[in-house]
Amino acid sequence: xxxxxxxxxxxxxxxxxxxxxxxxxxxxxxxxxxxxxxxxxxxxxxxxxxxxxxxxxxxxxxxxxxxxxxxxxxxxxxxxxxxxxxxxxxxxxxxxxxxxxxxxxxxxxxxxxx
Amino acid sequence: xxxxxxxxxxxxxxxxxxxxxxxxxxxxxxxxxxxxxxxxxxxxxxxxxxxxxxxxxxxxxxxxxxxxxxxxxxxxxxxxxxxxxxxxxxxxxxxxxxxxxxxxxxxxxxxxxx
Numbered sequence: 001x002x003x004x005x006x007x008x009x010x011x012x013x014x015x016x017x018x019x020x021x022x023x024x025x026x027x028x029x030x031x032x033x034x035x036x037x038x039x040x041x042x043x044x045x046x047x048x049x050x051x052x053x054x055x056x057x058x059x060x061x062x063x064x065x066x067x068x069x070x071x072x073x074x075x076x077x078x079x080x081x082x083x084x085x086x087x088x089x090x091x092x093x094x095x096x097x098x099x100x101x102x103x104x105x106x107x108x109x110x111x112x113x114x
Numbered sequence: 115x116x117x118x119x120x121x122x123x124x125x126x127x128x129x130x131x132x133x134x135x136x137x138x139x140x141x142x143x144x145x146x147x148x149x150x151x152x153x154x155x156x157x158x159x160x161x162x163x164x165x166x167x168x169x170x171x172x173x174x175x176x177x178x179x180x181x182x183x184x185x186x187x188x189x190x191x192x193x194x195x196x197x198x199x200x201x202x203x204x205x206x207x208x209x210x211x212x213x214x215x216x217x218x219x220x221x222x223x224x225x226x227x228x
Contacts, residue, residue: 104156
């Protein structure tokens with residue numbers, strides 16, 4: 001069965017510092033992987049997704065993630081944090097096509113300190 | 115605004131009462147999904163529609179829950195005889211059908227059962 005583990009429910013970084021949000025997955029087949037962002041009182045917004053092909057995926061707002069099969073990881077990074085990046089981030093995995101098949105992690109709240 | 119809209123945004127109800135939520139998807143999207151998000155957790159799939167047909171329901175969707183999408187446009191999610199455990203954010207999302215397209219989320223309806 002597919003699953004997602006997000007390490008660190010809360011992460012704090014200084015403005016301008018590297019953002020690293022960790023995600024490890026479990027899947028019996030090559031997975032589809034996603035990162036979503038949720039701002040307070042808002043719905044989820046897709047940051048980026050990995051389906052096949054290039055393992056380094058670039059998303060919106062300067063975020064990127066690298067699919068590492070050997071480490072079963074899909075960590076999210078951004079070189080320089082901005083105050084507007086403060087939000088909750090969800091990693092998600094799916095073994096099959098269809099959003100009804102997506103399993104979300106519990107989320108990581110990112111705090112950006114000025 | 116051409117995004118996914120949900121109504122109401124907040125609902126407080128007494129235990130045992132029935133509640134109904136509405137979701138208006140993006141107009142050209144034929145797939146509509148309902149998720150539930152409890153505090154400190156990621157979204158969990160409840161059910162989804164392709165046009166007016168309800169194609170899949172999660173085990174989370176007890177017999178107190180019913181969803182409809184009568185004309186393949188808006189959808190309603192009804193909870194009968196609400197329980198305190200039903201308190202959560204109920205998210206709606208829609209997609210254009212093909213797996214490669216993005217699912218867009220609404221802002222959610224936050225239900226509090228007192």
